[in-house]
Every structure is written in C-alpha cells, then in structure tokens.
Amino acid sequence: xxxxxxxxTHCAIGHPKTKVMQWLLTxxxxxxxxxYAAVMFTxxxxxxxxxxxxxxxxxxxxxxxxxxxxxxxxxxxxxVIMIFLFIIPGIPAVFGNIVMPLMIGAKDVSFPRLNWFTFxxxxxxxxxxxxxxxxxxxxxxxxxxxxxxxxxxxxxxxITTLVAAFxxxxxxxxxxxxxxxxxxxxxxxxxDFFKMPLFVWGIYATAWIxxxxxxxxxxxxxxxxxxxxxxxxxxxxxxxxxxxxxEHLFWIYSHPAVYLMILPAFGIMxxxxxxxxxxxxxxxxxxxxxxxxxxxxxxxxxxxxxxxxGMSDIAKxxxxxxxxxxxxxxGIKFYDxxxxxxxxxxxxxxxxxxxxxxxxxxxxxxxxxxTIAMVGSDIHxxxxxYSVAHFHYAILGGVVFLFFAGLHYWFPVVTGxxxxxxxxxxxxxxxxxxxxxxxxxxxxxxxxxxPRRYFDYxxxxxxxxxxxxxxxxxxxSGLLLMFWNFLYSWKNGEPSGTNPWNATTLEWHxxxxxxxxxxxxxxxxxxxxxxxxxxxxxxxxFDYETMKRID
Amino acid sequence: xxxxxxxxxxxxxxxxxxxEVQGWQGDFYGGKLGFWLxxxxxxxxxxxxFMVLTYYFTLHHNDFIDASASxxxxxxxxxxxxxxxxxxxxxLGLLKMRSxxxxxxxxxxxxxxLLAFVFLGVKAIEWSLEYQHGVFLGLDALQSGNAHSKPFGxxxxxxMYFTMTGLHGFHIIIGIGLMLWLxxxxxxxxxxxxxxxxxxxxxxxxxxxxxxxxxxxxxxxxIGCDAGGYHMPxxxxxxxxxxxxx
Numbered sequence: 001x002x003x004x005x006x007x008x009t010h011c012a013i014g015h016p017k018t019k020v021m022q023w024l025l026t027x028x029x030x031x032x033x034x035x036y037a038a039v040m041f042t043x044x045x046x047x048x049x050x051x052x053x054x055x056x057x058x059x060x061x062x063x064x065x066x067x068x069x070x071x072x073x074x075x076x077x078x079x080v081i082m083i084f085l086f087i088i089p090g091i092p093a094v095f096g097n098i099v100m101p102l103m104i105g106a107k108d109v110s111f112p113r114l115n116w117f118t119f120x121x122x123x124x125x126x127x128x129x130x131x132x133x134x135x136x137x138x139x140x141x142x143x144x145x146x147x148x149x150x151x152x153x154x155x156x157x158x159i160t161t162l163v164a165a166f167x168x169x170x171x172x173x174x175x176x177x178x179x180x181x182x183x184x185x186x187x188x189x190x191x192d193f194f195k196m197p198l199f200v201w202g203i204y205a206t207a208w209i210x211x212x213x214x215x216x217x218x219x220x221x222x223x224x225x226x227x228x229x230x231x232x233x234x235x236x237x238x239x240x241x242x243x244x245x246x247e248h249l250f251w252i253y254s255h256p257a258v259y260l261m262i263l264p265a266f267g268i269m270x271x272x273x274x275x276x277x278x279x280x281x282x283x284x285x286x287x288x289x290x291x292x293x294x295x296x297x298x299x300x301x302x303x304x305x306x307x308x309x310g311m312s313d314i315a316k317x318x319x320x321x322x323x324x325x326x327x328x329x330x331g332i333k334f335y336d337x338x339x340x341x342x343x344x345x346x347x348x349x350x351x352x353x354x355x356x357x358x359x360x361x362x363x364x365x366x367x368x369x370x371t372i373a374m375v376g377s378d379i380h381x382x383x384x385x386y387s388v389a390h391f392h393y394a395i396l397g398g399v400v401f402l403f404f405a406g407l408h409y410w411f412p413v414v415t416g417x418x419x420x421x422x423x424x425x426x427x428x429x430x431x432x433x434x435x436x437x438x439x440x441x442x443x444x445x446x447x448x449x450x451p452r453r454y455f456d457y458x459x460x461x462x463x464x465x466x467x468x469x470x471x472x473x474x475x476x477s478g479l480l481l482m483f484w485n486f487l488y489s490w491k492n493g494e495p496s497g498t499n500p501w502n503a504t505t506l507e508w509h510x511x512x513x514x515x516x517x518x519x520x521x522x523x524x525x526x527x528x529x530x531x532x533x534x535x536x537x538x539x540x541x542f543d544y545e546t547m548k549r550i551d
Numbered sequence: 552x553x554x555x556x557x558x559x560x561x562x563x564x565x566x567x568x569x570x571e572v573q574g575w576q577g578d579f580y581g582g583k584l585g586f587w588l589x590x591x592x593x594x595x596x597x598x599x600x601f602m603v604l605t606y607y608f609t610l611h612h613n614d615f616i617d618a619s620a621s622x623x624x625x626x627x628x629x630x631x632x633x634x635x636x637x638x639x640x641x642x643l644g645l646l647k648m649r650s651x652x653x654x655x656x657x658x659x660x661x662x663x664x665l666l667a668f669v670f671l672g673v674k675a676i677e678w679s680l681e682y683q684h685g686v687f688l689g690l691d692a693l694q695s696g697n698a699h700s701k702p703f704g705x706x707x708x709x710x711m712y713f714t715m716t717g718l719h720g721f722h723i724i725i726g727i728g729l730m731l732w733l734x735x736x737x738x739x740x741x742x743x744x745x746x747x748x749x750x751x752x753x754x755x756x757x758x759x760x761x762x763x764x765x766x767x768x769x770x771x772x773x774i775g776c777d778a779g780g781y782h783m784p785x786x787x788x789x790x791x792x793x794x795x796x797x
Contacts, residue, residue: 177585230689232714
C-alpha cells in the first residue's frame with residue numbers, strides 16, 4: 001500500500017522525528033486543514049454548550065440558572081466563538097485548505113510556510129480570546145459586535161477580546177492572500193478560470209472579501225483598544241466622538257463577512273448538486289459570476305444594520321435598495337441548482353440530503369432577510385427574535401449545514417474511509433427537524449415583540465421558548481450522532497476507494513485514498529469542464545499513473 | 552523542504568503539446584502578487600484611519616486647524632525629506648542588485664537603514680517635545696473634563712496624530728528589521744542577483760511606508776500652516792493656564 005499524507009509530511013522547520021512534532025510543524029495543506037477542523041469543531045461545541053445554557057435559562061420566565069450579567073457574557077461568548085473562531089475561518093480554513101489545491105491540481109498552496117504560520121496565528125488568537133474568560137473582570141458582556149460607547153465603558157475584559165479578534169483577522173487576511181495567489185498561479189495547465197470547479201470560485205470570491213474587508217475592522221478594533229487605554233474619544237460621544245462611526249466601520253467589514261461565510265458554502269452546494277444529480281451543472285458561468293457579484297455588492301449594503309442607529313432617510317433608502325440586489329445573484333444560484341436537478345438522476349445520499357435540506361432552510365433565512373432589508377419592517381423587527389431567527393436560518397441553515405454537507409462529501413478524500421450512511425441520514429433528519437423547531441418559533445416570538453439578548457421575558461412568550469428549547473435538544477442529539485459517526489468511521493469505517501460518488505472534479509482523481517503527500521501522481525492537463533456527465537456517467541477518465549486522459 | 556533545485560513538472564495535453572507546470576517553488580510572480588495583495592491590506596488599514604480623520608475634520612474644522620498649527624513643521628518636513636531620500640536609496644539598491652552589483656546594493660541597504668534611524672530619532676525628539684508640553688496620549692490635555700483639557704476636536708486630532716504616526720513608526724521599525732534580515736540573506740547567499748524576490752518585496756514595502764507618510768504629512772502638519780508658526784504657540788499657552796478655546 002502506498003504512503004499517504006498521514007505517513008509522511010513536509011515541515012516548516014527541519015525534519016522532526018516524532019509524530020506530534022510532524023503535525024505541529026507540518027506545511028502540508030491537508031494536514032493543516034484537518035488541524036483547523038479539529039480546533040474549530042472543539043470550539044463549536046463549546047459555543048453550543050453556552051447556547052444550551054442560555055436555552056435552559058430561557059425555558060421559563062425569571063432567573064433559572066444564571067443572572068442577567070452572566071447571561072450577557074454567555075451570549076457574547078457564544079457569538080465571539082461562533083463568529084470569530086468557528087464560522088469566519090470556517091469553510092475556507094478547512095476545505096479551502098484541504099480540497100482547493102486538489103481541485104486545481106496543485107501540490108500545495110502558494111505559500112505553504114505562511115499557511116503553517118497562519119494556522120498558529122489562529123491558535124494564538126483562540127488562546128487570547130479564551131484567556132479573557134479567566135483574567136480581568138470576566139469575559140466581555142458587549143455582544144460580539146462590541147458596540148461603542150458601552151464597550152468602552154464596561155469593566156469586563158473587552159480589550160483582550162478585541163486583541164483576539166484582531167489577531168484572528170490577521171490570520172483570515174493571510175489565508176485569503178494565500179488562496180488568491182494559489183488560485184491565480186497554481187492552476188494545472190489548461191485550467192482557465194471558467195474550467196475551475198465552482199467551489200474554487202467560491203473560495204476565490206471569499207478570499208477577496210477576507211483581504212479587502214478585514215483590515216478595516218482590524219484598525220477599528222485597534223482604535224477601540226487605544227480608546228479604552230487613552231480615552232481619545234474617537235467613538236465616545238461624551239468626548240466629541242461619534243459612536244455611530246464605530247458601527248459603520250464595524251459593519252463595513254462584518255457585513256461582507258457574512259458573504260465570506262456563505263460563498264464557500266454555496267461552492268460546496270455547487271459541487272454536490274451536479275454530482276448527485278449526475279448532470280452537468282446548469283448555468284456554470286452565472287453561478288461563478290454571481291459569487292463574484294455577491295462579493296462586490298456585499299460591500300455596499302452595510303448600512304442596513306444601522307436603520308435604527310441614526311442615519312438620514314436617503315441613506316436608509318439607498319442601503320435598503322442595495323440590499324435587495326444581493327437577492328438577485330443568490331436567486332440565480334438557487335434556480336441554477338434546481339435546474340441542474342431537473343431531469344437529473346438524483347441520488348439521495350447523505351451529502352445530497354444536506355444540500356437539499358439547505359435549499360429549504362436557506363431559502364427561509366434568505367427571504368426573511370429581504371423582509372428586514374425593508375426600512376419600515378426593520379424598524380419593527382430590529383433587535384427582536386425575528387432577526388435572530390433570520391440570522392440563524394441563514395448561517396446555521398445555510399453555511400453550517402453546507403459545511404456538514406461538505407464534511408460528508410469529502411470525508412472519503414480526507415480519511416480514505418466511508419461513514420455509516422444510515423446513521424448519517426438519521427443525524428441529518430434530527431438536525432433538520434431540530435433546526436426548524438428551534439428557530440421557527442422565534443420568527444413568531446420576534447414578530448410579537450420578544451427582544452433579543454434578554455434573559456427574562458413576559459409569560460406570553462413562554463410557549464415559543466419552550467418549543468425552541470425542545471428543538472435545541474433535538475439538534476444537539478443530531479450533532480452528537482453525526483460527529484460520533486465521523487470519529488467512529490474514521491477509525492473503523494470501510495475503505496472508500498478514490499471516487500465513491502462517481503464525481504468528476506480533480507480531487508476524486510487521486511492515485512490513492514487518502515491521497516499521497518504531494519497529491520496527484522502527475523499534474524494533469526485540463527481540457528475539460530468540471531462537471532461533464534453523459535447518461536449519468538462521468539465523461540473524463542484518467543490513467544492514475546500518468547494522469548493522461550483515457551476516455 | 553528539499554534542498555535540491557526545483558525542476559518544474561511537465562503536463563502533456565492530448566495532442567501532445569507539453570506545458571510547464573507552475574509549482575509553488577520559485578514562483579517569482581506569485582511572490583510579487585502575494586506581496587502586492589498584502590500592501591493592499593495596509594492601504595485599506597490606513598485608508599480607514601484617513602476616513603475617520605476626514606470625518607472628524609468636517610465635524611471639528613477649526614479645532615483641527617488650530618491643533619495642526621501647533622505641530623512642528625520643520626522637524627516633520629525634515630523627516631519627509633529623509634524618507635523620500637531613503638526610498639531613493641532603497642530603489643537604487645534594487646537596481647544595483649539586479650545589475651549584479653551586490654556590494655553596492657548592500658551599501659544602499661545600509662544607507663536606507665541609517666536614514667530610517669534618522670527618521671525615528673527625529674520622530675522621538677518631536678514626540679518628547681510634545682510630551683514636555685503636556686500633549687501626549689493619556690496626559691491631561693488629551694482627556695476631557697479637567698482643567699487642562701483641550702477642546703474635543705483637538706483631542707481627536709492629537710489622538711489620531713499619535714495613533715497614525717505611531718503606527719507608521721511601527722512600520723519603520725519593522726522595515727529596519729526586514730532590511731537587516733535581507734542583509735543576512737544576501738550574506739548567506741540566499742538572495743542573489745537571480746533570486747531577489749525578497750529584496751523586491753522589501754523595497755515595495757519601504758515604498759509603501761514612505762507613501763503613507765506622504766499622505767500623513769500634509770494631513771497632520773500642513774492643514775494648519777496658515778494658522779500659526781511652527782513654535783507650538785497653543786501648547787505654550789497651556790502653561791499660562793488659560794484655555795485656547797476662543
């Protein structure tokens with residue numbers, strides 16, 4: 001049996017002998033991606049634990065297990081971990097690293113050592129973020145948005161969290177930079193931009209957002225830190241500054257950041273739909289270009305977070321109008337995916353199930369987003385459970401669900417094993433039902449006036465909170481089952497073979513599974529489109545020794 | 552990492568045409584593209600600060616003019632010239648490197664380092680003069696609500712001034728470190744006439760550092776040059792005990 005990337009590796013410094021050091025110092029994009037996944041999902045469960053604690057607190061009116069101050073810290077911790085530690089690095093750090101170079105036929109990313117450094121920068125950021133749990137006056141209680149002037153006045157440990165967010169932002173910038181250069185320089189000969197798999201397009205658009213938006217929030221956080229130390233007054237109205245300016249600068253980054261989360265997820269969808277429909281993707285170019293245009297339009301819509309913060313009516317109208325525009329390229333993608341499935345030979349394996357489930361949940365998340373993009377309804381719904389439900393439908397029901405779809409889809413590439421399909425399907429249904437139970441009642445509660453970030457509520461909202469609590473328990477059981485399935489199958493699963501799904505893109509044309517250290521035996525010449533099927537069978541076939549086409 | 556020279560792979564298309572595969576090793580244009588992208592993030596970072604500055608300039612116009620008038624334009628102007636010359640020496644060094652004159656290139660790098668230290672020295676004098684006059688981050692004059700407080704707009708101006716020149720100075724220090732590292736790489740033969748991407752990128756970095764200063768200088772030092780001399784009249788009056796809020 002040939003050696004895989006688990007058996008040997010390249011290291012940033014020297015040639016360490018021990019297995020542990022070989023992992024810590026590795027520059028191999030696949031290993032780095034796995035390490036990202038391990039750390040990120042650990043934090044994911046920490047954030048879920050805080051969310052569960054909040055759900056228990058909210059099961060009945062009045063204080064149950066924590067007081068209001070602790071609740072404020074709990075939702076901040078949940079937000080900071082989920083946003084900065086989990087979902088922003090998210091799909092690019094894991095699958096951008098593991099799969100993107102395989103898809104373009106590269107041996108590694110353009111700057112492997114920088115990639116290694118970036119990973120450890122990310123770890124440093126995580127450590128700083130968590131250290132504020134035990135140092136100073138406790139974790140920040142500002143919410144993950146750190147709105148001024150409260151964040152400047154509170155005694156809690158905001159500075160540490162801001163520093164952590166800055167460091168994590170740096171890591172994000174460097175990841176984006178690395179991927180941009182990789183995609184521009186290291187594509188296999190013959191693969192022009194419109195022969196790239198659509199996941200690579202998603203990563204490409206994302207990388208531009210990482211690069212162009214993150215510096216703005218970085219400097220905003222620096223200014224907030226200096227503000228806290230020296231009291232310059234940049235964001236403090238009692239010193240002549242303007243707190244709304246903080247909101248503007250914050251959302252100039254953080255709104256594009258939600259597209260940074262969703263674009264690679266759409267990329268995963270565009271991989272899975274054609275493979276499990278056994279059909280060439282409908283409207284390849286429109287999907288590719290809609291990724292780019294979402295990234296572009298995403299820069300111009302940040303003001304919709306500030307409809308109630310004090311903005312002129314003209315600015316509100318313009319931002320509202322521009323926000324509607326995001327729905328156009330997103331709609332194009334949805335119609336393209338559905339058109340791909342039309343008359344296809346649909347195979348309902350677990351990755352496809354997750355993708356189809358996302359079409360439902362993300363459609364709800366996306367369309368409710370359009371309702372709060374309207375100034376009038378937003379003034380009613382701002383800071384209610386309605387926007388909480390919208391956000392979680394879009395991010396959990398969109399990004400994270402597709403992340404899970406990707407975990408199922410690429411599990412064989414990464415591990416060389418196949419998970420238990422039956423268990424995976426049960427886990428999907430638990431997640432899907434739990435997700436809707438958990439968040440759909442919040443739309444109604446929010447519409448009736450339940451404000452977000454409150455640890456107490458009026459008795460009339462109790463029924464919604466209790467249904468939500470039930471949903472949270474269901475989704476938790478689904479998540480635990482899913483991750484048990486992965487870990488168990490990694491150890492004990494059946495060998496999957498190199499191409500269990502009959503997929504067409506290059507990461508399924510590796511000589512062995514799991515792949516060898518330097519990926520493809522030889523770099524192929526790419527003179528074909530990424531999803532070529534004929535009568536439900538892949539068109540392009542390779543001889544894996546020479547990587548020459550034999551079809 | 553293998554120490555052997557990198558031999559690019561060949562991919563053959565179906566009609567037998569051979570194509571050289573671009574690897575990540577020795578990718579000059581990849582290195583250049585990556586660094587240009589990094590420079591873009593620097594521009595955005597300083598750009599956001601200039602935006603904040605511009606916004607507050609419109610809110611507190613007169614305070615900004617007054618505060619700017621009290622900055623030392625002689626020292627600031629001198630530093631501008633120093634940085635422009637250092638950009639020239641850096642560029643000349645790169646030209647010498649590319650034409651094979653390694654010794655001349657190293658001389659030019661040393662000259663750039665020297666000029667960078669001159670810049671930092673002058674900056675230090677400037678800051679300590681301001682500190683002596685009570686104008687510095689954290690001092691009473693830049694805190695609101697006490698007897699020495701400057702007007703809001705001036706506090707914001709000086710706050711941004713120390714933040715931005717400080718961050719710029721930090722980039723100069725990083726630059727000195729990078730140039731010393733570059734000299735070491737040249738001495739150990741890692742950067743040569745044929746393989747000088749590191750030099751290229753550090754020169755690019757240095758260009759950006761001086762370019763940022765070219766915007767910082769007029770925005771802080773020049774906007775108030777009609778309103779007063781370079782001898783810090785406002786700051787002197789602090790010790791007379793009366794406010795300059797007219």
